[in-house]
Structure formats: C-alpha cells, structure tokens
Amino acid sequence: MIIDMESRKNNIKEGLDNIVTINACKLCTPLGACIAFKGIQGCMTILHGSQGCATYIRRYLISHYREPIDIASSSFDENAAIFGGGANLVKSISNVRRQYNPEVLAIATSCLSETIGDDIEMIVKGIESEEKIPIIPVSTASYRGTHREGFYAALLASVKSLAEKKDESSHINIISGMLSPEDIRYLKAIAGEFSDFVLLPDYSETLDSGSWGEYEKIAEGGTAIEDIRSMGSAAGTIELGGSCGLVSTAGKYLEEKFEVPLKNISLPVGLRGSDLLINSLSKLSGKEIPESIKKERLRLLDAYADAHKYLFGVKAIVYGEEDLAVALSSFLSELGISIVLCASGSNTGSFKEEVEKSIIDFDESVTHIAEGVDFEKIDEIAAELEAEIVIGNSKGYKLASKFGIPLIRTGFPIHDRFGGQRIQHVGYKGAMMLLDNIVNAVLETQQKNSSVIYNYM
Numbered sequence: 001m002i003i004d005m006e007s008r009k010n011n012i013k014e015g016l017d018n019i020v021t022i023n024a025c026k027l028c029t030p031l032g033a034c035i036a037f038k039g040i041q042g043c044m045t046i047l048h049g050s051q052g053c054a055t056y057i058r059r060y061l062i063s064h065y066r067e068p069i070d071i072a073s074s075s076f077d078e079n080a081a082i083f084g085g086g087a088n089l090v091k092s093i094s095n096v097r098r099q100y101n102p103e104v105l106a107i108a109t110s111c112l113s114e115t116i117g118d119d120i121e122m123i124v125k126g127i128e129s130e131e132k133i134p135i136i137p138v139s140t141a142s143y144r145g146t147h148r149e150g151f152y153a154a155l156l157a158s159v160k161s162l163a164e165k166k167d168e169s170s171h172i173n174i175i176s177g178m179l180s181p182e183d184i185r186y187l188k189a190i191a192g193e194f195s196d197f198v199l200l201p202d203y204s205e206t207l208d209s210g211s212w213g214e215y216e217k218i219a220e221g222g223t224a225i226e227d228i229r230s231m232g233s234a235a236g237t238i239e240l241g242g243s244c245g246l247v248s249t250a251g252k253y254l255e256e257k258f259e260v261p262l263k264n265i266s267l268p269v270g271l272r273g274s275d276l277l278i279n280s281l282s283k284l285s286g287k288e289i290p291e292s293i294k295k296e297r298l299r300l301l302d303a304y305a306d307a308h309k310y311l312f313g314v315k316a317i318v319y320g321e322e323d324l325a326v327a328l329s330s331f332l333s334e335l336g337i338s339i340v341l342c343a344s345g346s347n348t349g350s351f352k353e354e355v356e357k358s359i360i361d362f363d364e365s366v367t368h369i370a371e372g373v374d375f376e377k378i379d380e381i382a383a384e385l386e387a388e389i390v391i392g393n394s395k396g397y398k399l400a401s402k403f404g405i406p407l408i409r410t411g412f413p414i415h416d417r418f419g420g421q422r423i424q425h426v427g428y429k430g431a432m433m434l435l436d437n438i439v440n441a442v443l444e445t446q447q448k449n450s451s452v453i454y455n456y457m
Helices: 005-019 029-037 051-065 078-083 086-100 111-115 120-131 147-162 181-192 225-233 250-258 270-285 291-311 322-334 351-358 375-382 394-403 427-449
Strands: 043-048 104-109 135-138 172-175 197-200 236-240 262-265 315-319 338-344 368-371 389-392 407-409
Touching: 029 043, 029 051, 029 104, 029 147, 043 051, 043 086, 086 104, 086 120, 104 120, 104 147, 120 135, 135 147, 147 197, 147 225, 147 250, 172 181, 172 250, 172 270, 181 197, 181 270, 181 427, 197 225, 225 250, 236 250, 236 270, 250 262, 262 270, 270 291, 270 322, 270 427, 291 427, 315 322, 315 375, 315 394, 322 338, 322 351, 322 389, 338 375, 351 368, 368 375, 375 394, 389 394, 389 427, 394 407, 407 427
Parallel strands: 043 104, 104 135, 172 197, 172 236, 236 262, 315 338, 315 389, 338 368, 389 407
Antiparallel strands: none
C-alpha cells in the first residue's frame, strides 16, 4: 500500500485548523460582560466559577484601562464542580453585600458553571427579595460566544431585569457598542446637544477616572438604576452595533416589550457612520444639527481631501470585534484605502454580508473576508496579500512585525501602548484622529524605507 505522506500531512493540518486555536482573535464571553457592567452605577460583578477566571479578567482589563478593577468570584472548588455551585454563589452574594455595599449585583457565568448546569436565574429568584437589591444574572459561557457577545448579553440582561414602562418620556435611549471611555464621553456630549438621554453603558468614569485621594471599592459613575428603569418609556432608542448575528439585543427587547422605536446603526466610525448617528439624533429629537457639529464635519471632509494623495490604494488588513471591523472597513473605504483582508474571531454567520455592505464599491476579488479565525489563519491568508498597514488591537503586533508593516492600534485590548482607553474612534473628531494616525504611519514607513534622507513629505 502506497501512503501519500504529503496528503496525510495536509489532512492532519486541516483537521487541526478546525479544532485548534493559535492566538485567538477574540476574548472570553464573561470578560465582555464585566466591561458592560462597569457602566452601571454602583454595580459589582460576581463571576460564578473559579477564582482563576476572575483573576484573568481583572488582570486583562487593568492592563488596558489602567484602573483598579474588582471582580468577585463564587470560588468553585472540587465539590462545587461536581455537586453544583449554588451554595457558593449564595455565600459570595452575602460576602459582596457586606464588603462592597453595591446598589446592584451582576452575576456572569463561567464555562465551568455552565458546563455543570447551574441555573443562576433560579438561584437569584430565590434570594433577590432577601437581599433587597436588584440582581442581574447573565449566561456567558465562552465556548458559545466571544467578549463582544458577552458585552451585548450583559446589556440585554440589564434591561430585562430593570427596564419598566412608566409615563411616556421625551428622552432618547442610546445603547452603546463596545467602545472606549473616550468614545462614551463623546456620545454623552453629542447626545446632549439634541435631547435628554439615557446612555447604557456609561463607563466613561469607572474605567477612566481621575486620581483618588483614597481607594474606592466601587468607582463613581455609570448609568443610574432609575435611568435604566426609565428606558421602557423613552421616545426612541439608538443602538450602536449589535447587528452582526445577534438575534436579541437590549434595543430589540425594548422595542418588542415596551414598543420603544428602535434605530440600529453601525458603530459611527468615519463620515457615513457619524452622519447616520447625527441625523438619527436630529430626527428623534426634532432639533436641527448645531453649527459646531456641521463645522466638525467640514473639517473632516477637508482632511479626507488632504490625505487622499497619501492613502489612495494603500492595502490594509483590518481585524477585531465584528462591529468595529465592519465600521473600520466603511471608514477606510471612504479614504480610498484598499482593504485586502477583514477578519474577526467571532463566527455569527453575518459578518461577511455586513462587511460587503460597508465597503464602497466592494470587490470580492480584492477583499478577503474571514470570520471565526485565529491569528495563525490571518497570518496564513495575509502572506499572499502584500498589505502595507494593519489596523486592530495589540494582539496583531506579531503579524504586523512579521511583515514589517505598521500597526495602527484601535479597539480592545491595547496592552503594548499607553492610553488605549483614551483613543476616540467615533464621530467626526474620532475619524479625524484615526485619519491622522493612519497617514502618519504610512509616511513614517515611507520615510524609514527610503534610500534618500529627507524631511519633507
């Protein structure tokens, strides 16, 4: 019998590609939930599982946001893993109430508690009245989601637990995608130009606060509980992101349960995305767009024209959470940049369609779209594409370094540079900042690789 060893090796590699992840282009589901819950006032999160999971998430978030972050744990041991962790959870709730005195408790599950089948909603129902504070349970098993999906699941669980139908209100709900604290501050400022609003989540202070005189167990800031309760009575909801493959979101729930009109838009990155946000706010509020915002838009258009000669035809690789990758693709195509690869670690099934819609004059022979991939696969695809820039989080540094091209850091996580929590991605001003960074990265590379030493570009 003749054995084709080369075919056998290829078959083994294909099999490994399906079961092995090497440097994932995503993070765990409860991590995203923990970020969202930091945007609720007085909220303390308990991770129902082992202490190691909570420690990993705390360390990961602290490295990006540069803020002290506490996440409690129900501290599974061998007995809990076999017989169930209900008793551990009840005890951890009691301990957290005593130590932190939170206004609301959020409970996110880990893979272990989900695998053994702990029903946290049933456990919470049995003790919520005794504890006399709201408790928000959310299922966040990492083996069926990503940090992005955990983020949206936490927001959905929050409105399900707290939102009510009260007297009709003129305020607008703004439900944010997974953005930076600087982005959140921008959304608050821009929404305030048009209407009263409730923004969920609001971690603009809790994950990027000023210096404390003494340690605060729960950082000040966040969306107030009463404001979340009022979301069922709003005049309308603008939901940013969440369109890629999510059957239910907080905005959809408010529309179905309380008949609050919903406008779902992509993350407002770039000219078209920002236009959609501003026009939606203007329409819902019934107010004209302020002159200051119109001038911001004109400055961005001028910058687009100025940058065109540097960026037209530049080949880019984009990766990250589905929402951000789609929004960045839209922005880059506005600049005349050729997106040769757009990738995400999520695998919801609608990423390809959303990317195709976002890119101006999409050409499938130019743009490769990959979902459910790790960086090993991205590296393999990128080897044939001759990209000139990479845009995404810090996890892509090895990729950019291997091909000797610049990495423009956006999104989450950014661990190898300072100030990741203060990068603005959204709005006309955010687009301007990203544009400056991209042009300067291209110019620096050209200057560095030139045989002629010159200082005028």
